[in-house]
Amino acid sequence: xxxxxxxxxxxxxxxxxxxxxxxxxxxxxxxxxxxxxxxxxxxxxxxxxxxxxxxxxxxxxxxxxxxxxxxxxxxxxxxxxxxxxxxxxxxxxxxxxxxxxxxxxxxxxxxxxxxxxxxxxxxxxxxxxxxxxxxxxxxxxxxxxxxxxxxxxxxxxxxxxxxxxxxxxxxxxxxxxxxxxxxxxxxxxxxxxxxxxxxxxxxxxxxxxxxxxxxxxxxxxxxxxxxxxxxxxxxxxxxxxxxxxxxxxxxxxxxxxxxxxxxxxxxxxxxxxxxxxxxxxxxxxxxxxxxxxxxxxxxxxxxxxxxxxxxxxxxxxxxxxxxxxxxxxxxxxxxxxxxxxxxxxxxxxxxxxxxxxxxxxxxxxxxxxxxxxxxxxxxxxxxxxxxxxxxxxxxxxxxxxxxxxxxxxxxxxxxxxxxxxxxxxxxxxxxxxxxxxxxxxxxxxxxxxxxxxxxxxxxxxxxxxxxxxxxxxxxxxxxxxxxxxxxxxxxxxxxxxxxxxxxxxxxxxxxxxxxxxxxxxxxxxxxxxxxxxxxxxxxxxxxxxxxxxxxxxxxxxxxxxxxxxxxxxxxxxxxxxxxxxxxxxxxxxxxxxxxxxxxxxxxxxxxxxxxxxxxxxxxxxxxxxxxxxxxxxxxxxxxxxx
Amino acid sequence: xxxxxxxxxxxxxxxxxxxxxxxxxxxxxxxxxxxxxxxxxxxxxxxxxxxxxxxxxxxxxxxxxxxxxxxxxxxxxxxxxxxxxxxxxxxxxxxxxxxxxxxxxxxxxxxxxxxxxxxxxxxxxxxxxxxxxxxxxxxxxxxxxxxxxxxxxxxxxxxxxxxxxxxxxxxxxxxxxxxxxxxxxxxxxxxxxxxxxxxxxxxxxxxxxxxxxxxxxxxxxxxxxxxxxxxxxxxxxxxxxxxxxxxx
Numbered sequence: 001x002x003x004x005x006x007x008x009x010x011x012x013x014x015x016x017x018x019x020x021x022x023x024x025x026x027x028x029x030x031x032x033x034x035x036x037x038x039x040x041x042x043x044x045x046x047x048x049x050x051x052x053x054x055x056x057x058x059x060x061x062x063x064x065x066x067x068x069x070x071x072x073x074x075x076x077x078x079x080x081x082x083x084x085x086x087x088x089x090x091x092x093x094x095x096x097x098x099x100x101x102x103x104x105x106x107x108x109x110x111x112x113x114x115x116x117x118x119x120x121x122x123x124x125x126x127x128x129x130x131x132x133x134x135x136x137x138x139x140x141x142x143x144x145x146x147x148x149x150x151x152x153x154x155x156x157x158x159x160x161x162x163x164x165x166x167x168x169x170x171x172x173x174x175x176x177x178x179x180x181x182x183x184x185x186x187x188x189x190x191x192x193x194x195x196x197x198x199x200x201x202x203x204x205x206x207x208x209x210x211x212x213x214x215x216x217x218x219x220x221x222x223x224x225x226x227x228x229x230x231x232x233x234x235x236x237x238x239x240x241x242x243x244x245x246x247x248x249x250x251x252x253x254x255x256x257x258x259x260x261x262x263x264x265x266x267x268x269x270x271x272x273x274x275x276x277x278x279x280x281x282x283x284x285x286x287x288x289x290x291x292x293x294x295x296x297x298x299x300x301x302x303x304x305x306x307x308x309x310x311x312x313x314x315x316x317x318x319x320x321x322x323x324x325x326x327x328x329x330x331x332x333x334x335x336x337x338x339x340x341x342x343x344x345x346x347x348x349x350x351x352x353x354x355x356x357x358x359x360x361x362x363x364x365x366x367x368x369x370x371x372x373x374x375x376x377x378x379x380x381x382x383x384x385x386x387x388x389x390x391x392x393x394x395x396x397x398x399x400x401x402x403x404x405x406x407x408x409x410x411x412x413x414x415x416x417x418x419x420x421x422x423x424x425x426x427x428x429x430x431x432x433x434x435x436x437x438x439x440x441x442x443x444x445x446x447x448x449x450x451x452x453x454x455x456x457x458x459x460x461x462x463x464x465x466x467x468x469x470x471x472x473x474x475x476x477x478x479x480x481x482x483x484x485x486x487x488x489x490x491x492x493x494x495x496x497x498x499x500x501x502x503x504x505x506x507x508x509x510x511x512x513x514x515x516x517x518x519x520x521x522x523x524x525x526x527x528x529x530x531x532x533x534x535x536x537x538x539x540x541x542x543x544x545x546x547x548x549x550x551x552x553x554x555x556x557x558x559x560x561x562x563x564x565x566x567x568x569x570x571x572x573x574x575x576x577x578x579x580x581x582x583x584x585x586x587x588x589x590x591x592x593x594x595x596x597x598x599x600x601x602x603x604x605x606x607x608x609x610x611x612x613x614x615x616x617x618x619x620x621x622x623x624x625x626x627x628x629x630x631x632x633x634x635x636x637x638x639x640x641x642x
Numbered sequence: 643x644x645x646x647x648x649x650x651x652x653x654x655x656x657x658x659x660x661x662x663x664x665x666x667x668x669x670x671x672x673x674x675x676x677x678x679x680x681x682x683x684x685x686x687x688x689x690x691x692x693x694x695x696x697x698x699x700x701x702x703x704x705x706x707x708x709x710x711x712x713x714x715x716x717x718x719x720x721x722x723x724x725x726x727x728x729x730x731x732x733x734x735x736x737x738x739x740x741x742x743x744x745x746x747x748x749x750x751x752x753x754x755x756x757x758x759x760x761x762x763x764x765x766x767x768x769x770x771x772x773x774x775x776x777x778x779x780x781x782x783x784x785x786x787x788x789x790x791x792x793x794x795x796x797x798x799x800x801x802x803x804x805x806x807x808x809x810x811x812x813x814x815x816x817x818x819x820x821x822x823x824x825x826x827x828x829x830x831x832x833x834x835x836x837x838x839x840x841x842x843x844x845x846x847x848x849x850x851x852x853x854x855x856x857x858x859x860x861x862x863x864x865x866x867x868x869x870x871x872x873x874x875x876x877x878x879x880x881x882x883x884x885x886x887x888x889x890x
Binding site: 078080092137148150183281393461508551 | 654670671672673674676677680681684686687688690691692693695697698699700701702703704705706707722726728730751752755757758759761762765766767768769770771772773774775776777778779780781782784785786787788791792794795798799801802825826829831832
């Protein structure tokens with residue numbers, strides 16, 4: 001029995017056939033334009049108000065389009081981009097340290113373990129500098145030096161200082177910049193904002209995306225919104241694992257429903273696990289909190305050398321500690337890439353050497369750094385993170401080492417898009433974390449903010465013009481058969497959920513799914529484990545639809561119903577994620593298959609057979625369409641950090 | 643540990659609400675306050691009752707979604723958001739009152755959920771710099787003195803949770819408005835619209851039904867992000883200057 005069918009490969013991603021550095025200019029030049037006077041006649045739906053959606057909505061409205069924008073939160077300022085801590089990369093070379101567009105491009109392709117598209121990544125690097133200009137013009141208060149110029153720092157996987165930051169709250173500050181730009185357009189009447197409204201389906205008419213069906217989360221009303229194009233900026237699907245660093249409301253419903261309406265889903269198994277998160281403290285845990293990667297600059301990671309050592313960490317002498325990253329990877333030490341550090345932590349915990357509740361933690365120790373530089377220096381560098389850690393754990397990291405453990409943080413996979421960020425459904429564009437395009441199998445630190453804003457401020461506004469200017473779009477009646485059909489399906493699904501009246505809460509299903517995925521499709525994956533999870537999912541899904549209990553009704557604010565809608569989709573997406581992980585018989589980036597490792601336990605990539613994007617078409621059995629990746633500029637090498 | 647929580651239950655904006663008492667057992671001091679509400683809700687669902695509605699999202703203290711009045715204090719006894727408050731701040735057996743933000747500008751939607759869209763409208767009235775995409779000069783074209791940038795940042799850290807309004811005896815949104823006005827008027831990029839911004843934001847703040855400021859300082863005491871009291875003085879100064887200049 002096979003899990004999937006194989007379809008035609010994807011031959012053309014629409015990147016112009018000119019030299020790499022000219023492609024974006026060429027695309028912008030050949031793109032059709034829409035006369036400014038005609039733009040206001042076009043309605044464009046944008047779902048999501050994070051960095052990608054907020055910046056896109058504001059920019060499209062500035063261009064003159066009529067934007068209809070949605071977020072499930074009560075305000076656009078709350079989208080989860082707000083929680084990004086570290087910084088944003090840009091090839092400004094203000095440090096004169098040898099940075100360039102080409103170097104940022106090179107680092108990103110290599111960091112992605114050679115599973116991203118050169119064309120897209122090069123463009124990302126090209127527009128990165130403009131993002132910083134734009135944010136500064138909006139009044140984003142980046143960190144500055146005494147001379148009044150912008151400060152930068154370095155981040156994992158690179159040797160230049162190209163990361164701009166605003167203390168540990170860079171995401172918040174950039175998001176507020178985009179939110180304010182969006183607010184200006186709302187005030188001007190160019191953006192019609194629908195907060196507390198969640199997209200539940202996509203309306204496709206004559207093969208083109210023409211609108212969405214959404215639920216007003218306050219009144220429960222089901223509404224259809226029609227438009228000439230739909231932009232999804234709805235983030236990643238990390239919450240399929242239940243416990244993650246995502247916000248509680250982050251969900252995959254918009255992209256999953258779009259997938260079921262014809263949009264291919266690419267590389268779902270490329271998920272990123274962040275090595276430095278605060279471990280769970282008990283069964284009640286509702287989410288996990290990240291501690292910035294920057295801590296690994298000064299903290300040393302270790303576990304006791306012998307199993308069952310219950311002494312407090314301060315009392316364990318130096319020679320009874322195993323600084324395993326420094327031992328295994330002497331040249332990179334504690335600063336190995338995220339995937340490597342995460343897997344190493346798992347290995348020592350699996351070997352029974354973990355610390356803290358359930359043995360699921362390792363120490364991140366600042367004692368040496370405090371001794372070397374003094375406490376004030378450490379306070380200045382990491383004060384807010386230490387405070388946050390202390391608030392959550394009630395332990396003082398200045399006196400006792402932090403305990404950390406890896407957690408799901410970001411998803412590189414997402415809806416497949418071409419060079420124009422258009423999905424396989426014409427008129428449906430996907431931006432930010434919701435698409436798959438730029439990070440390959442592993443995202444570098446400080447690159448998510450860059451990609452979200454690149455897509456929203458600069459890329460989409462140029463390519464959407466081409467679609468709207470070059471496509472004949474007849475008006476769709478709100479009573480069109482297809483509109484009625486989708487609306488009816490949405491209503492029926494809600495009634496069905498509410499009518500189950502079973503015995504188990506939505507959360508209990510979500511937790512069970514999350515644990516299953518984490519155990520078998522988390523940091524380390526094997527054929528046997530993936531198969532086991534795949535065998536369990538259909539049963540769990542059936543049980544959900546047979547036994548879920550959702551109190552309350554449809555015509556009111558009903559948070560359990562909101563969750564149920566999302567979990568129902570996670571239960572479907574999980575299966576595709578597992579199938580993709582099973583089909584990718586290699587280890588690369590965040591995807592580690594136990595069958596494919598070197599004698600030293602390192603990831604073994606298989607460029608001969610798997611140098612492709614796996615784009616999945618929805619069907620009774622998913623259909624795999626391969627997009628072959630070619631590397632003309634950055635030649636794939638096996639990563640080595642020893 | 644065990645707590646007794648008395649929670650404000652209100653089915654909808656037009657219905658009357660009341661405090662309902664619930665015992666919650668099997669709690670751990672390491673739980674966050676919202677995780678305690680999760681535990682309660684799971685029990686309510688199991689018993690066939692309606693769970694308590696409350697806003698929350700990131701649970702890291704940065705999105706500003708959550709916020710309840712705990713024993714009469716916005717966000718409770720610690721200076722943090724409700725999601726970052728942990729049960730170790732309470733004692734076994736405590737009785738804890740949980741209510742929604744209460745202010746004329748924040749009508750209750752359901753239980754602990756209120757409508758804070760008025761804060762968005764204050765920002766829409768002028769809390770921005772007009773810098774359309776593509777129009778920006780190089781980021782280093784205008785250096786900004788570090789002390790100005792740092793103070794602008796301190797004000798820009800506002801998460802828009804609304805605790806300042808809930809804590810204020812007048813239901814005033816002065817601290818919220820002051821934070822944005824101060825952030826943008828400190829930076830060179832914010833100068834061209836400086837006068838009009840403060841006039842429009844204050845007008846909207848008044849029109850939305852928020853009260854006036856009587857320098858009580860409850861807002862500052864409840865602000866999880868430490869927005870400085872001095873920002874209110876700076877808002878008053880900006881407003882006076884702009885009014886005199888005859889704009890608006």
